[in-house]
Amino acid sequence: MTIVPLSALHDNYxxxxxxxxxxxxxxxxxxxxxNDYLAAQSLQLTAILLxxxxxxxxxxxxxxCRRHAVPVIGPRSSQMPQVTQVVEDGERFACAGIExxxxxxxxxxxxxxxxxxxxxxxxFCGDTLFGAGCGRLMGGTPAQFHASLQHIxxxxxxxxxxxxxxxxxxxxxxxxxIEPGNPAIEKRQARCAALRAQGLPTVPLSLAEELETNxxxxxxxxxxxxxxxxxxxxPIAGGEAAFTALRQWKDQF
Ligand SMILES: [Zn+2]
Numbered sequence: 001m002t003i004v005p006l007s008a009l010h011d012n013y014x015x016x017x018x019x020x021x022x023x024x025x026x027x028x029x030x031x032x033x034x035n036d037y038l039a040a041q042s043l044q045l046t047a048i049l050l051x052x053x054x055x056x057x058x059x060x061x062x063x064x065c066r067r068h069a070v071p072v073i074g075p076r077s078s079q080m081p082q083v084t085q086v087v088e089d090g091e092r093f094a095c096a097g098i099e100x101x102x103x104x105x106x107x108x109x110x111x112x113x114x115x116x117x118x119x120x121x122x123x124f125c126g127d128t129l130f131g132a133g134c135g136r137l138m139g140g141t142p143a144q145f146h147a148s149l150q151h152i153x154x155x156x157x158x159x160x161x162x163x164x165x166x167x168x169x170x171x172x173x174x175x176x177x178i179e180p181g182n183p184a185i186e187k188r189q190a191r192c193a194a195l196r197a198q199g200l201p202t203v204p205l206s207l208a209e210e211l212e213t214n215x216x217x218x219x220x221x222x223x224x225x226x227x228x229x230x231x232x233x234x235p236i237a238g239g240e241a242a243f244t245a246l247r248q249w250k251d252q253f
Contacts, residue, residue: 001017001018001019001098001099001120002017002018002019003015003016003017003018003122003162003204004016004018004037005162005201005203006025006033006034006037007033008028008029008030008033008056008060009029009030009056009059011165011166011167012027012029012030012056012057012164012165013162013163013164013165013166013201013203014026014027014028014029014030014033014034014060014164015027015124015162015164016034016037017098017119018041018043019097019098019099020097021042021043021044021097022043022044022046022095022096022097022098023037023038023041023043023044023045023046023097024045024046024047024048024049024095024098025045025047025048025049025064026048026049026050026051026117026124026126026162026164027049027050027051027057027058027124027126027164028048028057028058028059028060028061028064029055029056029057029058029059029060030059030060031060031061031063031064031067032060034060034064035064035067044068044097045064045068045070046070046095046096046097046098047070047071047072047073047095047096047098048061048064048065048070048071048072048073049073049074049095049102049117049124050072050073050074050075050080050082050083051074051075051114051115051116051117051124051125051126051127051128051164052075052077052110052111052113052114052115052126052127053077053079053080053111053113054111054127054138056164057126057127057164058080058082061082062082065082071084071085071095072084072085073085073087073093073095074086074087074115075087075106075113075114075115076088076113077113080113087104087115088104088106089104089105089106089115090103090104090105091103091104092104100119100120101119102117102118102119103117103118103119104116104117104118105117105118105123105151106148107125107128107148107151107152108140108144108145108148109128109134109135109137109140109141109142109144109145109146109147109148109149110126110127110128110134110135110136110137110138110139110140110145111127111138111139111140112139112140112144113139114126114127114128114140114148116128116152118155121156121158121159121160122159122160122162122204123152123155123159123160123161123162123207124162125152125161125162125163125164126163126164127163127164127165128145128148128149128152128163129149129152129161129163129205129210129214129216129217130163130165130167130168130171130205131163131166131167131168131171131172131192131202131203131205131210131214132168132171132172132174132175132185132188132210132213132214132215133167133168133170133171133174133175133214133215133216133250134149134214134216134247136247136251137247142240142243142244142247143240145243145247146219146239146240146243146244149216149217149243152207152217153207153210153211153217155207156207157206157207157208157211158206158207158208159206159207160204160205160206160207161203161204161205161206161207161210162203162204162205163203163204163205166196166201166202166203168192168202168203168205169189169192169193169196169202171214172185172188172189172192172213173189173253174215174249174250174253175213175214175215176189177253178215178223178224178227178228178246179215179218179221179223179224179227181223182212182213182223184209184212184213185213188209188213215246216243216246216247219238219239219240219242219243219246220238220239220242221238224238224242224246225237225238225242228242228245228246228249231245231249232245
């Protein structure tokens with residue numbers, strides 16, 4: 001099994017999973033990078049997986065379906081008419097040519113219908129969790145988003161997170177503002193800056209590293225609470241209240 005990021009649009013990643021000649025793609029915001037990859041590697045597309053309704057994740061689906069007769073697997077949403085196989089939280093399904101099963105996790109917050117796909121130690125998490133950050137609130141509630149991030153945080157620490165955007169360096173600047181005394185953030189900044197300087201992706205993400213450096217997963221850390229209390233000039237409880245305060249701050253950072 002190989003999982004490859006295909007760059008699309010401005011800073012999106014379409015994930016291509018391949019086994020033998022079969023290929024499954026996640027969140028194709030554009031068709032061309034997928035068709036080019038399939039042709040270059042002599043692969044056959046067997047399914048399209050969608051995490052949520054935003055155009056930069058589904059924009060290529062219609063063109064791909066005109067060329068490839070494949071199931072489009074995604075959440076229930078009136079704004080995703082392309083989905084031919086609706087999946088729910090906890091459901092398992094298989095894709096042609098790929099051994100084993102995918103498991104669906106409902107992770108609402110960025111949008112209300114957002115789901116993730118878990119395959120072995122890989123989690124395709126769309127716009128929910130990014131390197132050292134998370135997506136914006138664009139439909140779900142802060143309580144939902146915080147609970148979804150906690151759900152991800154409780155997966156095995158060797159989980160690899162395949163998110164849909166390259167935002168890690170910008171997010172690390174904010175993480176450093178929140179926890180200037182956290183050496184893991186500084187170390188990660190240096191490593192990711194070197195990767196980006198070579199044009200390489202900083203994804204997939206290690207959940208273990210996110211737990212050490214991502215402020216949105218560190219809402220119960222005393223250092224984070226102290227920084228938020230100073231910024232907002234009032235005490236802010238850990239957990240959901242801290243998540244909400246962090247998200248508001250980051251939106252203006
Ligand atoms: Zn989105």
